[in-house]
Amino acid sequence: MSEQTVDLLLELGAEEIPARFLADAEAGLARAVEEGLRAAGLAPATLRSGATPRRLAVWAGGLPRRQADQAEERTGPAEAAAYAGGAPTQAALKFAESMGVPVDALELREVTKGKKTARYLWARRVVPGRPTLEVVAELLPRWIEAIPWKKSMRWVPGSKARFARPLRRIVALLGGEVVPAAWAGVTAGRATQGHRFLAPDALELADASWEAYVARLRAAHVVVDPAARRAAIEDALSPHLGPAGLERRRALVDEVAGLVEEPLVDVGAFDPRYLRLPRIVIEEAMTGHQRFFPLEAPGAGGALAPRFAYVANRPFDPVIRQGNERVLAARLDDALFFFELDQKTPLDQRIDRLDEVVFMQELGSYKARIARVDGLALEAAKAAGFAPEDAESPRSGTRITRSLPRGGALPLHLHLAAQLARTDLTTEVVQEMPALQGEMGAIYARLQGQPDEVADAIREAWLPRGEGGALPETRAGMCLALADRLDTIVCAFATGRAPTGSKDPFMVRRSVLGVLRILRERGLDLGYGRLVRAAVAALPDGVAGDRAALERQALDYFRERLAVMMVEGGGRHELVRAVLGAGRDPTNVLDAWARLDALQTLGDDPGFGRLFELVERTRNITQKNAQGVDAGDVDAGALEHPAERALWAALEGCRDDVRGHVAARRYVEAGRAYAAALAGPVHTFFEPAPAGVFVMDEDARRRTNRLALLLQVRALLAEGFADLAEARPAK
């Protein structure tokens, strides 16, 4: 801090702010402060911030002590309107007043407006800069209100003020001075507070020094910097978890760091008899509600140890460890009780209970859904070539049969898995720990003697769980995951729950991404169009409405997401458009990607790049003029001009070659054959006459022939590969 500059310290003290809000709130407040100061001509040299459950803090260093003076120049009324008989008019007086200058300080200046030059009144004034303290006092409430909360509340009687939890304290210091501001009934001061229990007394701050603020709080059992708390937790955990374990628990570390002001990591133990529980249940009991860290036994091949790490918000005391151990024991006891109870009713006896679990209100229960998912899973298996087209499900509906159907084991496994996939929703363990849906189904299915393929598929039907999550590995798992998602997607569209910018209650967007990822990353050579059609066809009449419209709506959404995915994967916009507007089945994700890759490769060929423009010209001219003209209308015998005859010959000459490559998905070769044959003739065709031809000839027969020829040029590549007319970058 120099003589000319001053620092600003701002701390908002609140009742415990939810951990998951902290990062966005800290960043949002810092951004609001920086942008607000900058806009006021008070840009800070340095910005720092911090956040704990009980405070958000921002420090802006090196602010000017006041705003710079601003010169303002303005033109007023024209001379004719400004003076009457040499005396200033009302308009002139008003102008002088608005500029805060005496009327005789006004000048006349020549100004050009449009084509006219005339003399106008002109004035200049200096707007003095205001003291920073005053400006900050004015801006502070707006900064508070700019914090982006995921959810906020009211608490001040008769006020609309909102914050994540009640705001109780504002520290606002500019240098040594308190900023005279207030918000939601709280007046800014210089006193902060340390740890809720360990240092509850007010801490008076002398000035806006960030270092002093951080140090004073550190002494009062508060680590202001979230990264420092995270690092302290990680350091203490790493001997127990190892780097891989730490990486796996990153989200939990982040959350826990947002739940404490002064972290302490300690290790507790539990009765080894609970290790009988499936590992995933033990882990969920620890991480889900208690935010404990499961530990592995050293040298036991990664098996769980009967121990856990937890993070407290204060220094160690044995009663805290005992308390945490007791809570975990209670949870594990509960889980064991439920786990044993669940096994008394096997999954296949739980299908009827799914009638009690609502899927979507208009579509009834999860039980009513089974037959649809069952059918769709088989459809996916057929489309993927995992089962013959004449394969049958053992039986449609919700009855379980175990006879081997036509099409072999996969249809049987799919059928069994489809029946059982959601039955774990009715188990006690899943009701206690919803995150274990699918996982518990697989565990119980295996315990109850279902084949591994069925158990795996039950688990994998949930995959991927989040963006970037693991994908199904088994064939049955992939088919069931696709079927489950497609049913959800079309049901959501059919019942008016299509995703919007802010709302997507059934997570349709995520489901669509899941489908696209499975198709692409598992290399399934099938078009989602077929699955969408089947999913729409399976809907009950009362819900489906206009099936064709519904199918179109769903397909459009898929296509839009696929385009986004391709662009995010590095595809150029126009090339993605060219690829998705063409192809034998544009809904085949694998094929679309291969075509995109080929087009990107071809784009680097100098000979090919020229084609983009030429094909675009064929589109431009045919779009306007080729109504009623069919590409097949070419009458070869009637071609007269050498350029059009040469183009026809080139088309005839390369057509089989190009189609052959496309059929074999050798798209780069197809493009090269096309370019080699056609680039020259099309170029010549478009030359001015007499070298080229005039397409829009007066003679209708000639004109039709030429337009048809151009339609063929574009179609030859578009029918199976890419529509080059779309492929030119926008200017």
Next chain:
Amino acid sequence: MALSFQEIVLELQRYWSRQGCLVVQPYDAPKGAGTLNPHTFLRALGPEPWRAAYVEPSRRPTDGRYGENPFRLQHYYQFQCVVKPAPADAQALYEGSLRALGIDVVKHDLRYVEDDWEQATFGCAGLGWEVWLDGMEVSQFTYFQQVGGLEVDPITFEITYGLERLAMFIQGKASVFELEWAPGVTYGDVHLETERQGSRYHFEEACVDTLARRFEEDQGEAFRLLILEHPLVYAAYDHVLACSHAFNVLQARGAISVAQRQVYVNRIRNLAQRTAEAFVRHREDLGHPLLRGAAEPAGVA
């Protein structure tokens, strides 16, 4: 010596009485949560100040476990405290109550962890926390935002102590049935049989036809009382509570299909909202007596 179950209740009553709360009594109608006691549900509405504390038995038919689970009960006790408008030192008041129970909050790890509250059937929602004591959830702390479908202002804050949980923490017991209710008498002595029979009743014996008929009758009666020229708000609310409890038992009995469930919920919510609106009008008609001269709310010193 750790406090017995009944001493915990007595201490909480004394403590909140000292904070200016009316110590009121449990409301004589079965209900799923202390919030539904009219001392909270109705008093949280409108501009009048209010402070009250009471024990409330809570009935959760589907949570019955025939007395075989050490943590789960179909009938348990909440201690409930509400203060309107929510004071600026709400958290300190709560911490004071733990001190009054002999819990040294400085020695333990007490944490407020995000947990928003919603009671959709009665159109209630609020923001707050669950309170952790060395990792154990012992209380729920809520700032009401909506009650009976109406946005509220001023805001009421509510603390709900899970009395059994708290007692297990204080007495260091692993099963609710082992809690010492009073010297020589356990919680199990008082409630093990009520749990066994309650579970049997709710899961096996409750007469579906009778309950369904009662729901219809209570709904009709509540509605009738609400559309009188001068609505009988309190009597109507009793019938709303009866509807809600019948619905809970029917659910435990597995007698409500998916399609019906939403219909039932909507009917109760509709009644709860009408009752809330009628109560607000009723207090207006009375001229908001508790606002009269009262900077300090209607507490007993």
